[in-house]
Amino acid sequence: MKKTSTGTWMPAWVPESTLVLSFLLMICAMVQSATGGYDGSMLNGLNILPSYTSYFNLNPATTGLNTASVFIGTFFGAVISGVLADRLGRRPAIFWGSAVTLVGILLQTAAQNIAMFVVARIVLGFGSAISGVAGSVYLAETFPSRWRAWGVGLLNDFYYVGALIAAGITLGTGEWNSTWAWRAPSLFQGIFSLACIIILPFIPESPRWLVHEGFHKEARLVVALTNSDGNQSDPVTITVYKEILDTLNWEKSQDRTMSPKEIIKTPVARKRLLIGGSAGPFSCIAGNIIASYYLGSELETAGITSNLEQLKANVVLNVWCLACALVGTHLAARWGRKSTALLSQTLLIACLFIIGGLSKMYADDPDGASNALVYGDVAVMFLFQGFYSIAWTPLLYLYPPEVLNYSIRANGIAFSSFALNAFALVFVYIMPIGLNNIGWKMYMVNGSWDIIILVLIAVYWVETKGKTLEEIDAIFEGEKHSSVPNVELVRQGKESVDVGKVEQQIMAEVQTMRE
Template sequence: MFRKSPTGTWLPARVPGSTNGLAVLLVLCSVVQSTTGGYDGSMLNGLNILPSYTDYFHLNAATTGLNTASVFIGGFFGPMAAGPMTDHLGRRPAMFWGSLITIIGIILQTAAQNIAMFVVARILLGFGQGISAVAAGVYLSETFPTRWRAWGVGLLNDFYYVGALIAAGITLGTGQWQSTWAWRVPSLFQAIFSIICIIILPFVPESPRWLVHEGLFEEARLVVAQTNADSDLANPIVLTVYKEIVDTLKWEKKQGRTMSPKEIIKTPAARRRMLIGMSAGPFSCVAGNIIASYYLGSELDTAGITDSIDQLKANVVLNVWCLGCALAGTHLIAKWGRKSTALLSESLLVICLFVIGGLSKMYADNPDTASKSLIYGDVAVMFLFQGFYSIAWTPLLFLYPSEVMNYSIRANGLAFSTFMLNALAVLLVFVMPIGLENIGWKMYMVNGSWDIVIIVLIAVYWVETKGRTLEEMDAIFEGEKHSSVPDVEAVRLGKATVDLTVLEEEVSNIAKQAPVKID
């Protein structure tokens, strides 16, 4: 049974009465964003192996990097628009417009006649993806219950590998076609994920935090009930979550917090939240995965696997492995914590990168006499590296920033994290094929050195966010929680109780008060 859910925007919603059913739709609506991104990375990985693609555009190392990295140029500018769009239009409308722009870019990419058209199309595609990713990350973190947030937002990026796996399978299937459709068909199929998102949007509610911000109190309470207790407005968890959201936004208003991008550097606490939260983007980008994510063919060349069909098969197997590791990592993050999982993953990456570098050097020194065990050992460690990367960075990329940042800076802060990721990716994706061509195995050593620095920064500066609502993060960064209700998880687990009569009276008076809108 579907029930109308007021959204405060032009995009209406009728949502399932079951909280579990709604949770499924929330995941489906948001994960298609990362599926698009994963599909794009794996598709370009496959296309860069296909002669029908490389010969059609007459690619060399520089133009290969340009064709591939151009999506990050759009991703560089997309987040600039994403923050204001997400805050002022609403989370769901921002996802809609981002998905629509992505579809337009994909159509142009499929019809590309030359490098210039292909690059422009991918810039537009990246722009739409940038908007959608930020809006989806903010939306899911603000809408999912605390107990499901790690899985809900983690899956947002875990499905990168679902898209990558689909693309790897499609490019493997079309790889032997003797026409440009060998790469145009995989390109066109990429649009299906954004289309699915647009179809599902009318069946999920608006973020309750955005609704409270807009002064739509009763509407926000209904959404909290829909996402936590099968639409039971009197449920103690619903009343606690709702009161906590309203109290915290009221406090932000009294402190003069606004939705301006300047807010991210306005106070010491905001700057600390910003630096810690946004670090997930750059850290994940420089970890070393870009080589295998976009240039697996070149990476396998350094290990002695040069047949294009063998490389495409390796691409499929790699994405199955990474998906499994990402799901296992999401479980670790939910049970063990964000910081601990990140430290474990990053330490394993350092070991793998130095081993890969050493094995690749041994092959480069004597490629004609290199043993099969050396080649397969190098490939095995490459696969381990991608799996270890997936354990932490895949689920944390959107989860950690959205948890660390408070409401007034969440959209702009996540946008800035995505902006920095794409800014680095534009450089690294362009440089990697040139670096591999000129210094080969030494690129792995450079990446390993970066990762050691990242381990130190995480150990010293990151905070643990496991088990807290978004509003309860204030206790870490502001020194106190800004609501009188007990912590939500304590209430849910029976460790704390609330007086339902008093709480109902308090929340009933909220709708009669002045709006909490923060302009």
């Protein structure tokens, strides 16, 4: 372990092994991700439990309010998350977000009425939005480019691990004849935020944030720790550090600040924002909200009405989605982000129209519906969730920080999160009402707007696979703002760097910045 300065009040004792450090960064991503997944699956289970619905005397409107209120918190949390991540540092923002999330979880567990439950979920959502945005920025900026797809993709992949744990717990407590049938699952949700806080002292601050704040020596050490087991003279480390230094110097020479206004200041910034920020709202309105929060209602449209069978389906669904998310992360790393999104979106559209058609057949004659029709409909619902997980689960947090440059990265991701939660607040609230009023037609409506999303991705998205965050600038700016070769070419031995010459350039550049 090596003590490293972080430029903040939070010290760090970081492993000198790049592999060990990468695993710690992945664990940080996993436990953050699990919080959100646990929440969605827990509410799925609670909405099936009579002990929960009868305690609060829920109807479709109050069910939607109890469930969707978390997005009120994430909506407002997203507004300030980018500013906090830029001003406090990435790790402190994650810490405070996790701490607020814990407070919300304790209030939710102790809720005595709908009002208290809703307030608790607003607090929970507020904290999770801050840690989610800061975590996405932090991991994208800290992971070496060769592992970034996996490192940042896991920030949402393990949503389903949290979801699976929640599904199993609500299945186990579902038979309890007390309010602890829903309070116990709520309390357990705090374990993930607590684990995140425990891990933070053993991972470094973002090297890009450190360079921007003038902590050049500390930033170079972090680059070495994350790329070459702490060897600061390694050619790859030198190349990565020089790219960061050159690019941030160029941004400063263009008078680019960390103000939230920067995201709309120039045509290039607006283009980056629209492309990178689209991942949030696109993933939200793709159609997974029905199964993510109202699986019981969805299964009822297909003829599965037993509470126990619905809870079992919730467990199986999350195992399937986790497997698909991991496959999707592999595709994003090897095949590319845009191609994976196009594949996933096409499959989603097909599934939505099939589900709508099968649900209509069941609704027209529920008494005469065959088992083949019922289970065929359920099978396609499961396929839909898996196909969603292939692209949208890993890309939700992976794609935006890649597209957005440093000066707009945190605020741009905050905007994407803001847009996602604005849509989610509406859709999570109206879905139970829509399913109750128009049933199978909701799937047809959803499938229609998914076609528009497919076209927008095909026309406007860019590919970011295999590039460092600084190298992606060339796609939007027309040129790379550093004289060193691309990092992956150096790593593969296809290009070489004169370490001594680059060292001199770095020393001169740092000296100029300090003056």
